[in-house]
Amino acid sequence: MLKKIFSIWACPFTSFRVGVFQASLIASAILFLSVKGSAKPYSHLTLKKKPCFLYFKIPPHKFYLSITQIQQTQNSLQVISSVFWDDLEIELSDFFQKKIFITDPNIQNYTQNYFKEYFLLYQNGKKLSFDWVGMEISVDKAEIYFEYPQIASTKNLALNNRILFRKFPEQKNLTHLITIDKQRFSILHKKEDSVKSWK
Secondary structure, three states: OHHHHHOOOOOOOOOOOOOHHHHHHHHHHHHHHOOOOOOOOOOOOOOOOOOOOOOOOOOOOOOOEEEEEEEEOOOEEEEEEEEEHHHHHHHHHHHHOOOOOOOOOOHHHHHHHHHHHHEEEEEOOEEOOOEEEEEEEOOOEEEEEEEEEOOOOOOOEEEEEOOOOOOOOOOEEEEEEEOOOOOEEEEEEOOOOOOEEOO
């Protein structure tokens, strides 16, 4: 769905790039509005196959927004988080105190450990643990996939989404919660915020 429309694999002859601001707004709208019933949001992905993409630096942008969707299924919460991968490189390098590139063979391990520290979901005041699914890299975005298993309800959920705040004080993190009966809720985290709930 989102992948088919906006994922542009940068192979040697690819020169097109969607504007950062426009792409973020479009991606947010699609992630938030195009949910098909109880279908798993990333059930169609085959994360074992690595895309062919040419590594190159994208000029610095002035728009700092991550978009995360949390989709409720029958017995789990499935998460897709979309961030600019050049920002992720900088953030991971600061967190681990060494230079990390998006092409690093261990990038998924680094990202998983980072998200465990800075993407904190709670239910009834208890921190929840997620299972890692994988990540995909497109022209200017990294999309991170993970799942909270055995969660049958969205009641009393709260979130502290602090990704990318270490190096980017202007960063904002928008998180959508979509319940199994298609109710939609959103919260926005800025650096000065802490735990927030949707209801």
